[in-house]
Amino acid sequence: MTHAEPEKNDAAMPGTHRASIKDIARLAHVSHSTVSRALANSSLVNTETAERIRRLAEQAGYCPSAVARSLVTRSTRTIGVVVTNIADPFVAEVVEGIESAANDRDYSVFLANSNADPAREVKAVRSFHERRVDGIIVTASRVGAVYLPMLSEMRAPIVLVNNQHPSEFVHSVTIANFEAARDITRHLIEEGHSRIAYIGDQLGGQSDTERFEGYRAALDEAGVPFEAELAVRGNGRAEGGVDAACALLEIAAPPTAIFCYNDMTAIGALRAIHARHWRVPRDISLAGFDDLYLAQYTDPPLTTVRQPMREMGRIALDTLFALMRGATTPHSIKVPGQLVVRESTGPNTKEGLECSSYSFSPHRMAAK
């Protein structure tokens, strides 16, 4: 009766049964409460029995059930992250920041793609709610304000990263779109450009609006007239950049500089520009937004605005934790972007708006 051998084997090979706290209790000849305490390293249990219990649990291959624990502790130690699409490099870097910060706190993260579909976004949030996540982060939310009423009936706080919904949301971390776009446009103006195009994102989120406004503001303050034909729409991805840049290069007096909604758009624009055998920045300057890892590796390396994506992810998670701990004050954090001047922007080589003399590119001449 005192030798635990047969019982141990019994529990170690329970056929289809997974060892629970009760099995360990039987093995150790104690109550399951004691096992629970021992496994939680509670000081309430005798050091030696605790040791023995832990050894037994180890041998039996015991693995505690987080779901059972969650049910009683009313905390799952999980957070839900809904993104537009994880294959978007911007999103992936934000998620990396979130995951890393969550991991530091021993939290697990659920990931869901909304594909920028508001219905799927809401569905994902609902699903996370059912799963009783402790908090939710949604990047580039399309519905923002919708969460206000949900917020009260859901226990889980929500933090938005780069909310795309026009109305403000209580808890959010956002890049300073207006200022950053203004800065980069100013940079272009300082380089002598006045025919500066903007390739936006036709999904028309809030960032696009704000970046466009920043661009307009820089133009206005410099007394550069805004030309509607120079403001065109991409889709936030490279294909959109290709098409939009093609259109821009077609017009009678093409721009000498292009500011793109984001780096992916700029990468597409770069492709279109190269296809025409124009040189960057000699024939045309090009600027992006985001500072993706790739922006350093385009040819030439891309002038852009750095969004600290990983940090924004971490900040979102920190905010979420503050909220989870009971904070109720609004957390609307605006992160400054940082102008990163690389080699894709340079001085305007054309005198005045119409030039006929100084051009490196035969194709460009042909286009006139």
Add this chain to the structure above:
Amino acid sequence: MTHAEPEKNDAAMPGTHRASIKDIARLAHVSHSTVSRALANSSLVNTETAERIRRLAEQAGYCPSAVARSLVTRSTRTIGVVVTNIADPFVAEVVEGIESAANDRDYSVFLANSNADPAREVKAVRSFHERRVDGIIVTASRVGAVYLPMLSEMRAPIVLVNNQHPSEFVHSVTIANFEAARDITRHLIEEGHSRIAYIGDQLGGQSDTERFEGYRAALDEAGVPFEAELAVRGNGRAEGGVDAACALLEIAAPPTAIFCYNDMTAIGALRAIHARHWRVPRDISLAGFDDLYLAQYTDPPLTTVRQPMREMGRIALDTLFALMRGATTPHSIKVPGQLVVRESTGPNTKEGLECSSYSFSPHRMAAK
């Protein structure tokens, strides 16, 4: 007693209390079993009462607890995905495939980064096990075989995508590294190249070994001697490609073509090549592996091997489901890569190995 108004309000505004099945039962004057059935659309319950219950639940803002349900049904409807790093575009696309397929089946996905650290990888798998995920997918596993013993004590099946561990694992989906690398090297040989370099991945996973072997095989079958100085090591990222390509361009008789472990490496190599003012493919041909979205947007667009990343993600999930449904046969799926010839590779313009005549690049001349 019959008018439910006060009680309803009572449950709708429960202060800090979240409505449970019991609250709805009280509201509907039925047992909580009936509520459970009604909410599950069981045919066992009177249509009208079911309707009423559902209405009440709706009004009360009832949201079922997936964790309670999971405890009893012994299925969480979640899967765990551990990746090296979600910011790696290859990984992100695989995860997109997994998430999309999981979503189709109403499963949620946990995401964890291992940062290619075997310890973190195992820790992530353990954590998923605690969370009682129904299945686990790990991409680029560094420990592969370690899971064999875990497999029996864990309930959750494991599927490996592009296992990097030298020993085989029971359930996996892998790209046909050897064949694909051989194909792309053959392509280079057909273009007249014989000084073909390989930039590997020094983390030295299984894919690197196999791709290197494919490269060697193509060389051998064409009777092209292998030169050790042309096989150098990158790190799978652009920086590594830059450094490795720089080294390659330094040697006395530089290669006329470079095959890179992956596209990111090629993107770095491209940068180094351009920095020297060499032209691709005129001065040197360059090939990658993966066919990242970006491979179409490099300048020139990159010749590479297409890995169907999203599909591989879906296949991994399908395999996982087969296993979850009780399949026990090994599932080692080898997916063929597909050669995608773009503009970064072209005919060798040098006659013989040593050339002194025909060169477009002044820098190249200088380098000799």
Add this chain to the structure above:
DNA sequence: CTGAAAGCGCTTACAG
């Protein structure tokens, strides 16, 4: 220091 008891929020035989 230890155990018996209650309970987290559900599902599902079992008996009417």
Add this chain to the structure above:
DNA sequence: CTGAAAGCGCTTACAG
């Protein structure tokens, strides 16, 4: 069609 009961695997007062 409905309800009472048991139980999923834990944690945590409560009483010794």
